[in-house]
Amino acid sequence: MKGFLLAAGCLAAMLLTVSCRHARVDPAPQPFPPAPTPDPLIAQGQARFFANKCQECHGPNGEGTDDAPDLTGTRLDGAEIALFLQKPSAHARSVGMPTISADSPDLQPLVAFVLSLKRAGPKP
Numbered sequence: 001m002k003g004f005l006l007a008a009g010c011l012a013a014m015l016l017t018v019s020c021r022h023a024r025v026d027p028a029p030q031p032f033p034p035a036p037t038p039d040p041l042i043a044q045g046q047a048r049f050f051a052n053k054c055q056e057c058h059g060p061n062g063e064g065t066d067d068a069p070d071l072t073g074t075r076l077d078g079a080e081i082a083l084f085l086q087k088p089s090a091h092a093r094s095v096g097m098p099t100i101s102a103d104s105p106d107l108q109p110l111v112a113f114v115l116s117l118k119r120a121g122p123k124p
């Protein structure tokens with residue numbers, strides 16, 4: 001058993017060395033999908049998403065639940081999202097989606113966050 005552990009340890013060390021050497025030779029790996037530039041408005045929107053309990057219906061990543069649609073697949077553009085938040089559809093209001101007024105400091109961050117979900121989301 002001890003011998004086996006030793007052998008496994010050596011193997012792991014060998015693999016690590018090989019992958020390290022490999023990483024040095026290769027050009028810097030490109031992240032895929034490309035890492036988005038961190039946008040403070042989006043980060044703020046994500047915080048407001050949770051503060052307004054949007055995730056209770058739309059899911060923590062906007063993926064949708066039985067109660068509300070997937071926001072990553074929305075067809076709305078920024079202006080339309082802003083309008084929807086100020087005046088949710090009768091259906092959304094009937095289930096309890098909050099209204100974000102035009103002068104709310106949450107409006108623009110939330111729009112930016114929903115748009116970021118859409119960009120990251122599945123393509124039609």
Ligand code: HEC
Nearest residue numbers: 052053054057067068069074075089091092095096097110
């Ligand atoms: C109580 C549940 C509930 C909560 C909380 C909620 N929503 Fe919704 N939302 C819905 C429902 C249901 C719909 C679908 C309405 C329809 O299709 O008519 C919807 C639709 C939307 C849409 C339109 C999507 C599209 O493609 O048509 C957006 C954008 C949206 N919600 C954003 C938000 C944001 C941002 C919050 C937090 C401020 C939020 N929602 C909170 C239930 C909710």
